[in-house]
Amino acid sequence: MTPEKRSMLKKLLVSVIAATAISTTAIADDKVYKLKLAETWPSNFPVFGDTTKNMAAMAEKMSNGRLKIRVDSKNKHKAPLGVFDMVSSGQYDMGHSASYYWKGKVPNTLYFTTMPFGMTAPEQYGWFYHGGGMELMEKVYSEHNVVSFPGGNTGNQMGGWFRKEINSLKDLEGLKMRIPGFAGEVLAKLGAKPTNIPAGELYTALERNTIDALEWVGPSLDLRMGFHKIAPYYYTGWHEPATELQFMINKKKWDSLPADLQEILRVSMRTAAYDMYIQSYHASAENWASMKTEFPDIKVKSFPKDVMDAMSKANDELLVEKAGADPLAKEIIDSQAAYMKKARVWTNISDRAYLDSLDGK
């Protein structure tokens, strides 16, 4: 090798090494993060299961494959109501479920799904994103090593499926009903026996008389579950005006992600949640339209006024009790009440007045 050649080779080597040093930064950023998500729902569950798939697909595509999210249904992990624990402990990195399922463990998780006689979907998203809701949710979850985000809205839920018509308060006494969250507590105050049972076990529970009645979601999901074959009375809603599911992430895992992947995950979850609200609206409209012809035996009913009034009164009394017993519960209840009061005036002058003005058209 001549000195010239040696010198050229050295220069080339130096420049190649320099280029490699720069590109090494890029390579380090290109690390693939594999996350495992546990969802409460059975495999291939419509709407709810579409939401985790939608979120994971957006995250993977936007990150050019650097984020890979494996979704395990309850058929795999066998613990539909254990998702919070599995995410909190780090057994899973992420979860998809509903916040009010954890009220037995962490009472204040109750308030981040929906409340009886509470906010509609746009009102509640307003509260989450502009009215202090996200900050209050963080207060409740951060102690448990979990970051919680809205996970998809079902819209206004139907009041549920009943074997027998509800004609008076007496018909609620001793009624065994699957109804989670605060609505279950309201019914308990009126003498019913509320319980929570995960989606995959509902039909069997109804069939075997473990329960007399149940609420699940609404026409977007209920009709294919076959409840109407056993319990043909289908009541309109009062108890879940805007059920928001929940994405959860293990906080340590979240903190360990690079900033761009955190943003990709945040936006994927946020969009998948909004998307589910619209998908639910669409599926409800489609299924409601076909209900009359496909399932002519379903009897759509509304609760009598005295039952509604008693539920509303029990609801108010329970809120006062909860607020009196825990300062953070009070902070959340007061925040929701103040926000709803403002937002409802606008809902009434805008969407409701508009819909009323078109009545009969």
Add this chain to the structure above:
Amino acid sequence: MTPEKRSMLKKLLVSVIAATAISTTAIADDKVYKLKLAETWPSNFPVFGDTTKNMAAMAEKMSNGRLKIRVDSKNKHKAPLGVFDMVSSGQYDMGHSASYYWKGKVPNTLYFTTMPFGMTAPEQYGWFYHGGGMELMEKVYSEHNVVSFPGGNTGNQMGGWFRKEINSLKDLEGLKMRIPGFAGEVLAKLGAKPTNIPAGELYTALERNTIDALEWVGPSLDLRMGFHKIAPYYYTGWHEPATELQFMINKKKWDSLPADLQEILRVSMRTAAYDMYIQSYHASAENWASMKTEFPDIKVKSFPKDVMDAMSKANDELLVEKAGADPLAKEIIDSQAAYMKKARVWTNISDRAYLDSLDGK
């Protein structure tokens, strides 16, 4: 240099070059794409302007700086109603505006913002994403080298600001009103003189009697514009139940982007649009609450029944005319009507029945 050293150096060089070759792929992907967006709104315009900033910030953060979107307001580009042309020609890569502003150029762009007596926001998002709306919008825009996406919903808009009370159809005759889209055509049929004027020029137009009345958005944006000082009668809405703004991208530019950046842009626009719907809801609720104390002279009114009936009849007749004159217009009108019919039944049994059941609470 000994033969051993030379051999080692060669091996090192080969392995470094190999590493560089791999990382070069990563470097190529790390190219920065700078996009210019023209918005119809003035600088720092609230809500609408927040939406372009929100979208650009998400895209930049999720792409780790590979997407940089410069937002030019109308103060910079001076052509608030020229955004479509500038995006179509490639003078700008992206735009943020409203589809119905282009009806004079491309008549079928009219249908992708909102329609009088038409769908509410969740109904219309259902139509866009599940009812064929996006596909119909693509049919209209692709011929013009533009890809169009939902760009943020204002929610139900107020019917506008009037100097004088509208007591009968006679009061509409000769009325010079800023009101864009199909609603303008409806009012023209009833003898009014509709026109479109961009946001930045509205107050002056009202002050100089260029117009007698105007509709802009609703309490989320109207109150800070000061219209009430000149035109204190504020009417409830009929004409824009769910005004959806629009993101546009030059199709050639869109096609030239790598798949991950396309997805980042698509999701950023989709999320920013949903986010605007919620921000508008929030701002409307806040501002409506403070309106009574801050602006006590505003008189909130609804149009008399005979005026509403005449507008509804004119609307129906115009839709028949449009559908008869153009097969694609007919396809869009029929698609919207069929979707709304299904969705409205669900809206009435869910949100509306729920709100009605709480009346007075």
